[in-house]
Amino acid sequence: MKLSIGETLAKFLGARSVRALALGLAAAVAATTLPAATPASAHGERSQQAFLRMRTLNWYDVKWSKTEVNVNEDMELTGKVHVFSGWPQAVAKPEQAFLNVGEPGPVFVRKASFVSGIPTPRTFSLEIGQDYEYKIVLRARRQGRYHVHVQINVKDGGPIVGPGQWISIKGDMANFTNPVTLLDGSTVDLETLGIKWTMTYHFLWMAAAAFWVIYWFMQKGIIARGWQVAAGKANDIITPADKRFGGLWLAGSMLALLIFYAHANNEFPRTLPMQAGLLTGIDPMHEGPVTVISNYGGGSYKVRGRELTIKLKITNNGTEPLKIGEFTTAGLRFLNPDVFTTRPDFPEYLLADRGLSVNDPTPIAPGETKDVVVTVQDARFDIERLSDLAYDTDSQFGGLLFLFSPTGKRVKLEIGGPVIPRFQAGASL
Amino acid sequence: MSLATGKAAAASAEQADVIVNYRPAYIAMFCLGVFYVGIRIYEQYFGWKAGLDSFAPEFQTYWLNIMWTELPLEFIAFCGIGGYLWKTRDRDINAVAPREEMRRLLTLVGWLLVYAFTVYWGASYFTEQDGTWHQTVIRDTDFTPSHILEFYLSYPIYIIAGWGAFMYARTRIPMFANRISVAFLLFFAGPFMIFPNVGLNEWGHTFWFMEELFTAPLHWGFVFFGWFALAVFGVVLQVLGRVIELSKEFESDVLAL
Amino acid sequence: MSITTEAGAPAGKAWKSKEEFLGCVILTDWILLFVLFLVLLGSYHIHYMLLAGDWDFWIDFKDRRMWPTVAPIVAMCFAAAAQSFFWTKFRLPFGATVVTLALLVGEWINRYDNFWGWTFFPISLVFPSALIPMAFWLDVVLLLSGSWLVTALLGSMGWGLLFYPSNWPVLAQYHQAAEVDGVLLTLADLIGFNYVRTGTPEYIRMIERGTLRTFGKDVVPVAAFFSGFVSMLVYFLWWQFGKWFARTDYLANDEI
Numbered sequence: 001m002k003l004s005i006g007e008t009l010a011k012f013l014g015a016r017s018v019r020a021l022a023l024g025l026a027a028a029v030a031a032t033t034l035p036a037a038t039p040a041s042a043h044g045e046r047s048q049q050a051f052l053r054m055r056t057l058n059w060y061d062v063k064w065s066k067t068e069v070n071v072n073e074d075m076e077l078t079g080k081v082h083v084f085s086g087w088p089q090a091v092a093k094p095e096q097a098f099l100n101v102g103e104p105g106p107v108f109v110r111k112a113s114f115v116s117g118i119p120t121p122r123t124f125s126l127e128i129g130q131d132y133e134y135k136i137v138l139r140a141r142r143q144g145r146y147h148v149h150v151q152i153n154v155k156d157g158g159p160i161v162g163p164g165q166w167i168s169i170k171g172d173m174a175n176f177t178n179p180v181t182l183l184d185g186s187t188v189d190l191e192t193l194g195i196k197w198t199m200t201y202h203f204l205w206m207a208a209a210a211f212w213v214i215y216w217f218m219q220k221g222i223i224a225r226g227w228q229v230a231a232g233k234a235n236d237i238i239t240p241a242d243k244r245f246g247g248l249w250l251a252g253s254m255l256a257l258l259i260f261y262a263h264a265n266n267e268f269p270r271t272l273p274m275q276a277g278l279l280t281g282i283d284p285m286h287e288g289p290v291t292v293i294s295n296y297g298g299g300s301y302k303v304r305g306r307e308l309t310i311k312l313k314i315t316n317n318g319t320e321p322l323k324i325g326e327f328t329t330a331g332l333r334f335l336n337p338d339v340f341t342t343r344p345d346f347p348e349y350l351l352a353d354r355g356l357s358v359n360d361p362t363p364i365a366p367g368e369t370k371d372v373v374v375t376v377q378d379a380r381f382d383i384e385r386l387s388d389l390a391y392d393t394d395s396q397f398g399g400l401l402f403l404f405s406p407t408g409k410r411v412k413l414e415i416g417g418p419v420i421p422r423f424q425a426g427a428s429l
Numbered sequence: 430m431s432l433a434t435g436k437a438a439a440a441s442a443e444q445a446d447v448i449v450n451y452r453p454a455y456i457a458m459f460c461l462g463v464f465y466v467g468i469r470i471y472e473q474y475f476g477w478k479a480g481l482d483s484f485a486p487e488f489q490t491y492w493l494n495i496m497w498t499e500l501p502l503e504f505i506a507f508c509g510i511g512g513y514l515w516k517t518r519d520r521d522i523n524a525v526a527p528r529e530e531m532r533r534l535l536t537l538v539g540w541l542l543v544y545a546f547t548v549y550w551g552a553s554y555f556t557e558q559d560g561t562w563h564q565t566v567i568r569d570t571d572f573t574p575s576h577i578l579e580f581y582l583s584y585p586i587y588i589i590a591g592w593g594a595f596m597y598a599r600t601r602i603p604m605f606a607n608r609i610s611v612a613f614l615l616f617f618a619g620p621f622m623i624f625p626n627v628g629l630n631e632w633g634h635t636f637w638f639m640e641e642l643f644t645a646p647l648h649w650g651f652v653f654f655g656w657f658a659l660a661v662f663g664v665v666l667q668v669l670g671r672v673i674e675l676s677k678e679f680e681s682d683v684l685a686l
Numbered sequence: 687m688s689i690t691t692e693a694g695a696p697a698g699k700a701w702k703s704k705e706e707f708l709g710c711v712i713l714t715d716w717i718l719l720f721v722l723f724l725v726l727l728g729s730y731h732i733h734y735m736l737l738a739g740d741w742d743f744w745i746d747f748k749d750r751r752m753w754p755t756v757a758p759i760v761a762m763c764f765a766a767a768a769q770s771f772f773w774t775k776f777r778l779p780f781g782a783t784v785v786t787l788a789l790l791v792g793e794w795i796n797r798y799d800n801f802w803g804w805t806f807f808p809i810s811l812v813f814p815s816a817l818i819p820m821a822f823w824l825d826v827v828l829l830l831s832g833s834w835l836v837t838a839l840l841g842s843m844g845w846g847l848l849f850y851p852s853n854w855p856v857l858a859q860y861h862q863a864a865e866v867d868g869v870l871l872t873l874a875d876l877i878g879f880n881y882v883r884t885g886t887p888e889y890i891r892m893i894e895r896g897t898l899r900t901f902g903k904d905v906v907p908v909a910a911f912f913s914g915f916v917s918m919l920v921y922f923l924w925w926q927f928g929k930w931f932a933r934t935d936y937l938a939n940d941e942i
Contacts, residue, residue, distance in 0.1 A: 046484045047569035098887035104477050105565050105805040106881040112867050119867040121879040123889040142806055153887035158640060159567050173806075178880060180873070183863045190877060195809045198856045202794065205818035209787040212822065213780045220686050221715035225776040226669050227683045237777040243830055246779060250826035257819050257848070260855035271861035273905070274749050274872050276895045385484060448701070449710045451717060473804055531700040535714060542717055545724035552728030553792035557735055560743065561800040564886045565807075608936035615931070623732075641885050643739035644892075652736045658729035662771045662932035665718060670934060675700040679707050 045102075045149075045161035045331075050389035052160075053330035055398035055416060056091055057152055058082040059162040060328055062346075064148065069140040071171030074111065077101070077136040077150055080285065081162070084398050085129040086416050092156035094126040096278065099134055102149030102161050107169065108138035109178060118282045122275070123155070129414075130284030140169040141176045163331040165347050184270070201260070212249065287412075291318035292403060296417040297371070299397065303390050303423050307377040308397065312415065314370055320405035321363035327356050327376050329399030330386055334376045339404050352378035364403070374401070390421035448532055454539035458546045461586070465550050468578055469558075476562065476574045483570035496577045503585040510593045518600035525603055527675050533601045534668055534675075540594035541664065547587035548620065552655060555579040563641035571631040580627045588624060591617040604671055612663020619657015626650040727788035730764040734789055740892065742793070743801075745811050745860055746878030748853070750905040751894035755913045757815050758849045761786070762842060762917040763924045765824055769837070770928030779829035786821040790814060810860065811877050819852040820845045838921040846914025850906050 045053065062079035069075050087093060099113045099120050113120050113136045126132065136150065149164035178190040220228075220237075228237055297311035316322050325339030333346060334355030343353050355378035364370045381387050389395060398416030405411075472480075479487035519525065525533070555578055562575035572581075595617040598605035605613065633647040673680075701707040734742065738760040741753040769781030793814040801812040827841035828834065860874040871879070878888070894905060 045567070045569070046482060096889045098889055100884060100887055101882045102567065102884050103882055104481065106807060106883075108882065109880040110882050111880065114867075119869045121866065121869055121871060121875065121888070123887070151884065153640065153889070155887075155889045159885065159887075161567065180864050180866075180876060182873075183865060188862075188873070190810075190873065190880060191808060193810055193873065194856065194859045197859070198809060198813050201856050202790070202813065202816060205816060206787060206790055206794075209783045209790075209818045209821065212825070213784045213787060216778050216780050217715070217719060221712065222718050222776060222778070223669060223672065223711050223715055224683050224686045225778060226666070227673050227680070228686070229775055229777055230670070230673060231680070231684055233684060234774075234777055238779070238829065238832070242779075246826045246829040250822055253819055253822045257851060257855075261851050264855040264858040268858040268862055270863070271858055272863045272870070272872050273861070273903075274746060274875050274893060275870055276749075276891065276893055446702075448706060449713065451713070469799075476804070526698045527700040528698060535710065538714055538717055538721070541721050545721040545728075548728035549724040549792070553731040554796060556732050557739075557793070557796040558800040558804070560735065560739060561796070561805050564743070564883055565805040566884055568885065604936075608938060609942060611935050611937060612931065612933050614937075614942075640887060640890055642890055643736055643743070644741075648736040652733050655729050655732040656927070657931075658725050659767055659928065659931035660933075661722060661725045662775075662928065663934055665722065666775060666932055667934050676707060678699070679701070679704060682704065682708075 046385045048158075048161075049392050049394075050330070050386040051088055051392045051394045051396055051398075052091060054386070054389070055084045055086055055088050055396060056094075056154070056157070057160045057162070058084055058328060058398070058400045058414075059150065059331050060400060060402075060412075062150060062163045062331075064165045064167065066167070067165060068168045068170065071140050071143060071169060071173060071176050074137055074139050075108075075167070077138060077148065078134065079150060079162070080131055080133050081152065082131045082400055082412070082414065083126050083128050084416065085414055086396065086398055087128050088394055088396075090394065091158075092154060093128065094152070094154045094157065096123050096155035097126050098123050098153045099136065100151040100153050100159070101136060101138065102147075102151040102159070102164060104146055105142075107140075107142040107144060107146050108148065108167075109141050110136060111139050112137040116282050116284065118279065120279060120282070122277065122279050124279040124282050126152075126282075127284060131287065131412075132282070133285055139178070140171070141178075142173045143169050143171055145169075161331070163347060163350050208253070292316050292322065292411050292413060294401070294413050294415055296415055299417065299419040301387075301390055301397070301419045301421050303387060303421055305377065306379055306381040306387055307375060308381070308419065310374045310376070310397075310415065310419075312372050312374060312401075314364055314372060314403075314413075316364040316366055316368055316370075318405075318411070319366050320407060320409060321365050322403035322405055322411060323361075323363045324356070324358050324372065324374060324401060325404040325410075326402040327374065327399055328402070329397065330384060332378075332380055332384060332386070334378060349383070350380070352380050354378075355380070363406075389419065390423070395419055395421065446528075448528070449535040451535075451539045451542070454542045457543045461543075461546060461550070465554070465583070468582070472558075472574055472578060480574035481566055481569075483572065492574050492577055493572065496572055496581055499577075499582050499585075503582075503589065507585070507589050507592060510589060511596050514593065514596040514600050519606075522601075522603050522606045530603065531672070531675050533597075534671060537594065537598050537602060537668065540590075540597050541661070544587065544590040544594045545661075547583070547590040548658060551579070551583035551587040552620070552623075552658070555583040556651075560641070560643050564643070568634065568641060571635060580624070584624050584627075588621050591620060602671075604667070610664065610667055612660040612667060615657045615660035616664050619654045619660065622654040622657070623651050626654060723784065723788050726764065726768060726785045727792045730785055730789045731792040733764060734760055740890075742814050743812055744878060744886070744891075745813070745874045747891055747893060748815070748857060748874065749891075749893035750850075751909050752892050753815070754846075754850045754906055754909045755916075758820065758846045758910075758913045759916045759920055761789075761815075761817055761820075762845060762920045763927075764789070765821060765845070766838075766921040766924035767928030767931065769824065769828055770834070770925040771932050773828055773834070774929070775932060779825050781828075782821040782824040783818070786817045790817065807881055807883075808877070811881050813856070815849075816852045816856070817849075820848045823848055834921075834925050838918050838925065842917040842921045843911075843914040846912075846917045847910045849913065850910055 060080050065076040083094060099115055101110055115124060115132050115134045145166060145168045147164045148167050150162035151159055153159045176191055179187050180190045181187050293315045295313040297313055299310040301308050323339050325336045327334045332350050334352045336356040337354045338361055355376060357375045359373040389397060396416060396418050401413040401415050403411045475491045479491035482488060559575040559579045595613060598613060629650050630647060738757045741747040741757055764785045765782035768785035772778040772781035797812045797814060801807045802809055823844045824841045828837040831837060861872045863870060863872055864876060866876060
């Protein structure tokens with residue numbers, strides 16, 4: 001048969017368009033399911049009000065054991081957290097809290113987590129005013145470069161995000177395995193366990209459902225049946241044969257279900273209910289006797305200068321002279337260059353290594369009570385949006401002040417209180 | 430008139446007299462499908478890259494710019510479709526011949542197909558992908574990547590499709606033009622009301638800033654208005670009723686099936 | 687035979703021939719099936735995900751008490767409404783099945799393409815609840831009895847009772863236990879713990895926490911019976927909802 005040019009072209013175009021469509025669909029499916037995630041930045045903490053970030057959980061000594069790992073390799077995220085005494089009224093108290101990780105999907109799996117040495121796969125309580133040490137063991141799963149934060153979720157309070165660090169994962173997620181030893185001693189790979197069977201089971205039932213629908217639909221469609229019902233012949237439509245088929249269908253379905261059920265019970269004779277309930281008995285860190293006392297004497301925040309100025313009366317009841325070396329709040333660290341002569345290893349976006357100064361640089365001697373004015377100033381206030389403290393409904397700041405002795409001993413002080421915003425340039429405390 | 434021209438004219442007349450043509454609906458669905466797959470691919474890349482922190486400059490570039498573009502376009506499309514259908518309405522609606530009425534009823538079915546397709550993408554696909562995103566990451570703004578594509582793109586699109594179907598019926602089909610079908614009104618207005626309900630959702634989330642619990646009462650407004658899509662039952666029955674009226678000559682054939 | 691429009695104006699035939707009519711009916715039947723399938727999918731999915739979604743999303747929400755109570759009750763709404771429409775208007779005994787299949791199609795597309803394809807959660811964490819065997823039960827009870835009253839009583843109870851057995855064949859493997867750092871966890875708990883959800887902490891789980899004492903370890907039957915009972919009430923209500931939405935009345939133009 002000879003085809004006209006038009007027909008040939010139409011055929012050709014048809015085949016081409018079908019091929020293009022198939023290729024396009026394949027590309028679309030691949031693109032939506034396979035590509036590597038591109039780098040992620042912060043995790044939304046910057047939208048939280050400043051007072052909330054400063055006066056709930058104060059993170060310190062946060063460490064990431066590695067910043068480059070291979071797929072299947074472990075790293076540890078460790079640190080301490082202080083539960084601020086002046087916990088804001090707007091946030092529920094951390095009576096139910098969960099140690100979490102801020103990461104873009106499960107690029108790391110959390111193999112273990114501990115608070116004060118107690119495993120915390122479940123929810124636990126934190127006490128206001130106390131400090132806790134935590135450790136999270138993470139196993140690299142998906143290749144890429146990701147920002148990984150420590151985080152504690154507080155029930156009815158929301159996620160409270162700690163500092164984050166860029167971590168590179170090398171390798172291929174296809175090689176990731178997640179072996180777990182069961183109580184009976186056997187080992188399973190949790191990454192793939194049961195997925196094929198789950199999909200098979202579901203799709204079998206769905207195929208059966210599609211058959212059931214199409215079976216009835218193909219008999220008379222929708223319009224003709226509707227017409228027959230509208231004409232008053234509803235009771236003639238379903239025949240005894242239809243009922244017999246339905247009965248058999250149901251019997252077959254129930255029999256299949258019974259077999260599936262019995263098979264599952266046979267294959268997994270020992271199963272337990274999911275485990276839940278609040279973990280209790282988590283002790284806070286045991287810190288030595290309090291040797292330094294501070295009284296907050298007011299403060300101000302210069303919005304334009306991104307400068308927090310704090311008046312403190314500090315009494316040193318210890319045995320060594322102390323210098324103010326660091327102020328930390330909302331994950332940010334402001335360091336006094338007089339004390340920190342070398343830059344510590346900490347994420348750049350949170351570390352203001354010259355961000356803290358004291359009006360009187362001499363140490364506070366043992367037994368001395370001294371009035372000091374601490375100035376915390378850095379552009380990171382703006383970048384992390386803590387400048388918005390001036391616009392908060394509860395304009396109080398909070399954080400931890402660290403003092404250091406010549407022998408390297410560190411003393412931690414919780415400080416906080418109301419601050420007055422200064423909007424005009426040149427305003428002073 | 431030449432013979433060839435005459436044949437062409439006859440073929441053209443034959444074509445013009447086609448009673449049912451769902452091809453425009455198929456094309457619309459294909460275009461929408463390609464568009465949705467495209468934005469889903471965009472989301473795959475730029476969700477992680479630029480969508481986690483609403484204060485980052487790249488969030489403005491890759492996400493907020495989409496929102497500021499889509500919202501006016503949707504408003505224009507809504508007004509444009511409604512305006513066009515109204516402007517070109519049948520001004521002698523009661524003089525429509527049965528064959529033309531049947532053709533319009535079937536065209537309406539095509540509109541309903543497009544509407545149903547957009548309802549799927551909006552209410553099912555993009556609504557649950559919103560859960561995917563918000564239960565995985567921290568929700569730090571009302572305008573998260575998933576919201577920009579769900580609330581402010583896929584919802585307006587199904588609203589526009591529903592509006593088009595409703596207006597098509599109101600302007601071209603006598604039974605829907607002369608009176609207002611309660612079912613059709615519910616079918617269009619219920620899902621439409623999901624959109625204003627976004628306001629309640631954002632109000633609650635902004636003030637409470639809690640984790641994303643999908644079954645939270647804050648979300649139940651969406652459910653209530655989602656129920657109104659069941660009014661598709663009434664619309665189908667009304668269309669079917671009229672098809673039966675216009676096809677009485679074949680009643681005995683149909684009843685004998 | 688001539689036909690007049692509602693207004694009684696021009697007469698004429700709608701169809702050129704019987705063949706044209708039948709061809710159009712067959713094609714439009716399919717279109718209507720798709721319209722109903724897609725609309726029910728969207729509407730049912732938004733209903734189900736926002737009333738029972740958290741249990742349906744995550745393996746570590748699929749417990750013995752809350753999930754088998756809530757999920758069937760919530761799912762019953764659309765099954766009843768769809769049966770009401772398809773049975774009374776078309777005598778089609780697939781209302782519950784078609785709407786349940788629609789829901790599962792929507793869920794599976796999402797779980798695979800988004801939960802796995804976008805946020806990388808393994809399917810074992812995010813597969814939906816199986817509902818099809820319950821839908822078969824409900825549809826066949828209606829088919830055999832021809833009575834929505836019988837279906838409400840017998841069908842709904844079966845609907846509630848069948849939920850857990852329908853899911854157990856895949857769930858059982860995830861309820862094997864492991865000891866992790868001295869803590870007892872089921873694999874379902876462990877999957878939830880391992881695969882980090884930054885926005886979904888553990889305390890958000892609304893699951894059994896061991897307060898149901900009367901029946902010892904047999905929690906599921908109690909939950910299932912209760913669920914079946916409430917499903918009966920829901921069936922009555924939503925059958926009527928289905929009827930209400932299948933209305934064919936009109937308002938005068940000046941009434942709105």
